[in-house]
Amino acid sequence: MTRRELMKTIAAAPLAGRLIMAEKTPAMPVSVASCPSYDGDLTGTLATMFDQLGGLGRVVKNKTVTIKVNLTGSPGLKFRGKPLGLTHYTHPKMAAATAYLLERSGARRVRFVESAWATAGPLEEYLLDSGWSLHTLFSASKIVEFENTNALGKGKRYSRFQVPGGGHIYPAFDLNHAYEDTDVFMSMAKLKNHATCGVTLSMKNCFGNTPASIYGDDAGEHEPNENPSQGRAAVCHEGKRQPAKSAPSELDPNSSRDPGYRMPRIVADLNAARPVDIALIDGIETIAGGEGPWIRGLRPVKPGVIIAGFNAVNTDTVATSVMGYDPRADKGKAPFTNCDNTLKLAEAMGLGSTDLSRIEVRGSRIADVQFKFSA
Amino acid sequence: MRCEQRGPRRYPKYMLPLLLIVAAIPDWVPARWHSADVKSLQLLNETPINCLLLERTEWSAGFAKAAKERGIATLGVVRPGADALEQARKPTTLGLDGVVLEGDFESSVVKALQDSKIPTIELPSRAGMRFSDTSTLVYGSHQGLWPGIQVEENGSAKSAPSGAPWIDTNTGFLRFVRAATDKPVWIANVPPANMVIPVQRYIQAIGDAAITGSHWVLALDGDFNKRLLAREPGALADWKRIGGALSFYESHKEWRSMHPHGQLALIQDADSGALLSGSVLDMIAVKNAPVQPVPTAKLKVEAMKDAKMAVDVDPQALSPAQKDVLKAFTRAGGTLLSAPPGWTFPMPKDGSITVAKDDFKKLDEIWKEVNGMVGHTNLGARLFNVSSMLSTLVAPAEGKQVVLQLVNYSDFPVESITAHVLGTYKHARLYVPGAEPKDLAVYEVEGGTGVDIDKLDVIGSIILE
Numbered sequence: 001m002t003r004r005e006l007m008k009t010i011a012a013a014p015l016a017g018r019l020i021m022a023e024k025t026p027a028m029p030v031s032v033a034s035c036p037s038y039d040g041d042l043t044g045t046l047a048t049m050f051d052q053l054g055g056l057g058r059v060v061k062n063k064t065v066t067i068k069v070n071l072t073g074s075p076g077l078k079f080r081g082k083p084l085g086l087t088h089y090t091h092p093k094m095a096a097a098t099a100y101l102l103e104r105s106g107a108r109r110v111r112f113v114e115s116a117w118a119t120a121g122p123l124e125e126y127l128l129d130s131g132w133s134l135h136t137l138f139s140a141s142k143i144v145e146f147e148n149t150n151a152l153g154k155g156k157r158y159s160r161f162q163v164p165g166g167g168h169i170y171p172a173f174d175l176n177h178a179y180e181d182t183d184v185f186m187s188m189a190k191l192k193n194h195a196t197c198g199v200t201l202s203m204k205n206c207f208g209n210t211p212a213s214i215y216g217d218d219a220g221e222h223e224p225n226e227n228p229s230q231g232r233a234a235v236c237h238e239g240k241r242q243p244a245k246s247a248p249s250e251l252d253p254n255s256s257r258d259p260g261y262r263m264p265r266i267v268a269d270l271n272a273a274r275p276v277d278i279a280l281i282d283g284i285e286t287i288a289g290g291e292g293p294w295i296r297g298l299r300p301v302k303p304g305v306i307i308a309g310f311n312a313v314n315t316d317t318v319a320t321s322v323m324g325y326d327p328r329a330d331k332g333k334a335p336f337t338n339c340d341n342t343l344k345l346a347e348a349m350g351l352g353s354t355d356l357s358r359i360e361v362r363g364s365r366i367a368d369v370q371f372k373f374s375a
Numbered sequence: 376m377r378c379e380q381r382g383p384r385r386y387p388k389y390m391l392p393l394l395l396i397v398a399a400i401p402d403w404v405p406a407r408w409h410s411a412d413v414k415s416l417q418l419l420n421e422t423p424i425n426c427l428l429l430e431r432t433e434w435s436a437g438f439a440k441a442a443k444e445r446g447i448a449t450l451g452v453v454r455p456g457a458d459a460l461e462q463a464r465k466p467t468t469l470g471l472d473g474v475v476l477e478g479d480f481e482s483s484v485v486k487a488l489q490d491s492k493i494p495t496i497e498l499p500s501r502a503g504m505r506f507s508d509t510s511t512l513v514y515g516s517h518q519g520l521w522p523g524i525q526v527e528e529n530g531s532a533k534s535a536p537s538g539a540p541w542i543d544t545n546t547g548f549l550r551f552v553r554a555a556t557d558k559p560v561w562i563a564n565v566p567p568a569n570m571v572i573p574v575q576r577y578i579q580a581i582g583d584a585a586i587t588g589s590h591w592v593l594a595l596d597g598d599f600n601k602r603l604l605a606r607e608p609g610a611l612a613d614w615k616r617i618g619g620a621l622s623f624y625e626s627h628k629e630w631r632s633m634h635p636h637g638q639l640a641l642i643q644d645a646d647s648g649a650l651l652s653g654s655v656l657d658m659i660a661v662k663n664a665p666v667q668p669v670p671t672a673k674l675k676v677e678a679m680k681d682a683k684m685a686v687d688v689d690p691q692a693l694s695p696a697q698k699d700v701l702k703a704f705t706r707a708g709g710t711l712l713s714a715p716p717g718w719t720f721p722m723p724k725d726g727s728i729t730v731a732k733d734d735f736k737k738l739d740e741i742w743k744e745v746n747g748m749v750g751h752t753n754l755g756a757r758l759f760n761v762s763s764m765l766s767t768l769v770a771p772a773e774g775k776q777v778v779l780q781l782v783n784y785s786d787f788p789v790e791s792i793t794a795h796v797l798g799t800y801k802h803a804r805l806y807v808p809g810a811e812p813k814d815l816a817v818y819e820v821e822g823g824t825g826v827d828i829d830k831l832d833v834i835g836s837i838i839l840e
């Protein structure tokens with residue numbers, strides 16, 4: 001049974017059945033590594049981690065690998081003037097080391113994607129504006145390419161991803177073709193808090209899969225706006241308006257408009273619709289207290305850790321624990337102080353287990369690398 | 376045929392100093408100086424400062440004499456008032472080299488001083504600048520923004536709609552003035568009061584003017600000045616950095632005489648907002664797109680020869696001949712964006728040097744069009760990861776060299792900057808104050824040459840050859 005088939009079965013099952021099946025949700029090994037700096041042997045560390053998970057080659061050989069990086073917010077907004085990769089963005093060295101390993105493991109093509117903030121311009125330029133050296137990246141791997149998924153991009157049509165079981169907020173999402181035209185989907189996330197969702201890890205990173213052309217505040221009413229220039233607060237976070245009518249509308253426009261209700265559900269739905277095959281979380285240097293410099297009370301932190309796995313829920317569960325939180329905490333308890341727990345929502349959809357006792361942690365022990373994100 | 380033998384040209388006695396001064400002015404590095412103590416001149420030893428603007432309380436024959444012996448010019452600052460002319464005549468009687476009229480004076484005062492052959496530098500309001508007066512020694516103004524990133528009350532950077540921090544700069548104004556005249560250009564704004572000013576902010580102010588080929592008249596805040604005159608070690612260390620920044624630009628005077636290089640021309644004039652900060656030139660500058668300002672009076676075929684795109688802010692101001700120039704430009708394949716019919720630049724009514732907040736919307740109408748036209752096009756150079764920086768691209772009239780001048784307005788160094796410069800260049804070298812020039816690796820990019828800079832503190836320039 002494939003993961004998608006399993007999810008469909010779970011979603012279709014009655015509640016009692018779901019609870020039983022939740023215990024059968026995937027629980028795959030997660031690798032944890034101590035890595036104090038981006039300047040050390042990052043490639044070697046990542047190679048060891050993927051070996052601990054059974055090797056990259058078996059997953060990526062002769063495959064197209066699409067890597068969703070986390071470049072949230074405008075690259076012009078820096079926290080205390082620090083390079084973006086040291087705070088809230090995926091670090092370019094993490095990207096280069098991964099691309100190198102993927103090529104070495106036989107991947108046919110590595111495509112970096114992100115829905116670049118407020119633009120449909122080439123992702124290459126956005127990356128340069130984010131302090132990436134494409135020159136260096138191409139030196140690390142000759143098979144890389146880029147796609148800005150904030151609009152139609154290089155595709156001719158949007159790809160529709162149905163949410164197995166019908167979804168919480170949206171029944172399906174229209175996304176850039178890159179999320180469909182791939183064999184392997186990797187979420188390359190940052191270990192950090194999120195003001196609305198508590199934590200933003202490999203699953204929350206996928207909120208950025210949604211194109212602002214359809215889900216943005218300046219999306220067309222009927223058709224996508226191929227020149228989006230705004231974020232997605234009105235459509236997704238607050239539900240003040242619907243996405244472009246070319247995409248499926250909300251299931252229940254009368255449901256709660258509280259972002260703490262909506263966002264965890266949208267994230268869970270997105271992960272069910274387009275599951276993550278490889279989750280890689282960069283916690284070497286990051287921020288605590290929020291997801292970007294527009295959040296007050298941030299502080300730069302150096303947890304010095306990397307977490308990877310082949311199941312996003314399992315990987316995020318371990319990552320949440322590394323951050324010093326209970327991954328199964330209910331709403332009202334940190335980090336899910338004002339929101340529902342995305343991990344548990346995803347678990348209930350059959351995406352993966354949040355039960356640490358079922359997840360084998362390989363490499364470093366959680367206790368040895370734990371870094372408390374709460375001040 | 377009778378051959379007339381000519382000896383050395385003779386001048387009336389009183390004219391010689393004036394001519395010498397006029398010849399020296401382009402090399403003046405001006406600073407406001409708040410001391411009449413001769414010993415304070417020692418502080419200038421390791422700086423290129425060679426022209427001091429002195430307030431009335433500091434006019435002193437002894438100080439002027441000592442300064443002159445060190446090759447330093449002194450100018451007395453006079454402000455408008457009933458006895459302005461009388462005051463303006465005093466400095467030279469004390470041995471100072473001339474007078475600075477700071478503010479808007481009656482034209483009779485200026486004329487009387489000119490008639491008396493007293494070297495006079497006018498630093499009026501921006502609106503009071505008289506571009507038609509060719510006898511002006513220096514074009515400039517005392518009005519300016521204190522360069523830097525706007526900071527909100529809670530300490531975070533103020534963001535423009537683009538999400539990038541908004542940079543307060545005088546570069547747009549200065550670029551226009553430089554394009555309008557061949558004379559030296561000064562801006563003589565002073566630091567904001569009641570504010571702790573870190574040394575990098577002074578270097579930003581120096582760079583803000585220097586990358587346009589102009590001089591900021593150095594002015595220290597009161598506290599810094601006091602500590603400097605008292606030779607406090609911290610103040611001396613900061614002073615050394617300021618001197619280093621000034622020396623950096625003085626050791627590359629040739630950059631000042633180079634011309635803006637790029638394929639975008641902006642046709643604008645004082646009446647259509649060119650003297651304002653935050654105007655169209657500054658908006659383009661924030662995108663780090665190279666632009667050649669073309670004052671309406673200078674709109675000729677020659678001015679448009681390197682341009683492939685042009686923005687005309689005030690089409691109604693053009694003469695028939697100038698309209699023909701733009702017709703020829705578009706017929707030759709150039710792209711012209713003109714302000715819509717009936718659109719007029721929202722000039723401030725209160726003498727302000729920035730566009731009023733209420734008028735941003737009106738300016739935004741034309742800005743959206745400009746932004747759409749410039750888009751992702753490389754018009755000479757494209758810079759990346761430079762949201763806290765401004766730049767100018769200049770080139771000599773002859774030769775295959777371009778100079779990319781950079782200023783970082785953030786309080787933090789910027790890392791991982793990329794520049795894509797149109798054209799093929801084999802060598803690139805980074806110059807920063809206080810360090811040996813550093814060769815940068817060049818690589819091919821679409822239509823040009825790419826270079827990466829690991830880190831830039833406040834100011835620096837890349838020479839590509």
